[in-house]
Amino acid sequence: MxxxxxxxxxxxxxxxxxxxxxxxxxxxxxxxxxxxxxxxQRTCIGCRAVEYPDHLVRLTVQAEAAGIVVVIDHKRSLGGRGAWLHPTQQCAEKAERRRAFNRAFKAQVEAGEAVQQIKQATQPLGAAHK
Structure with missing residues (x-):
């Protein structure tokens, strides 16, 4: 200085x-x-491990006709309450099984589509065609 x-x-x-x-x-x-x-650092809602944000996917909710739906916030710029999840099939399934989405967003939410997107993104190549 x-x-x-x-x-x-x-x-x-x-x-x-x-x-x-x-x-x-x-x-x-x-x-x-x-x-x-x-x-x-952020906590994964699936496995509860603490990680840096660049190792996790940010999720948020949007109101739609079907109710409150969980969406993946790719740019990490959507407003509102967010939740963080490892982009792995295991963490997505564990979060769904533990009802962690409802707790994280403090509301009854539909996370099926976001979980499916994460599962599809983490499948080995060629597994989707079987």
């Missing part, structure tokens, strides 16, 4: 230009996360 634009943050002296870059989002995600002092 050259002292130019230095600020006190949580009792520590921080370079002002670096802090501005963090706040504005001009740093890569890993540097932003490290600067915050912790790494974001």
């Amino acid at each position: 050259d002292g130019h634009g230095a600020r006190m943050v949580c009792g520590r002296k921080v370079d002002g230009s670096r802090l501005d870059a963090v706040v504005s989002g001009n740093l890569p995600l890993q540097e932003r996360v490290q600067h915050m002092g912790h790494l974001m």
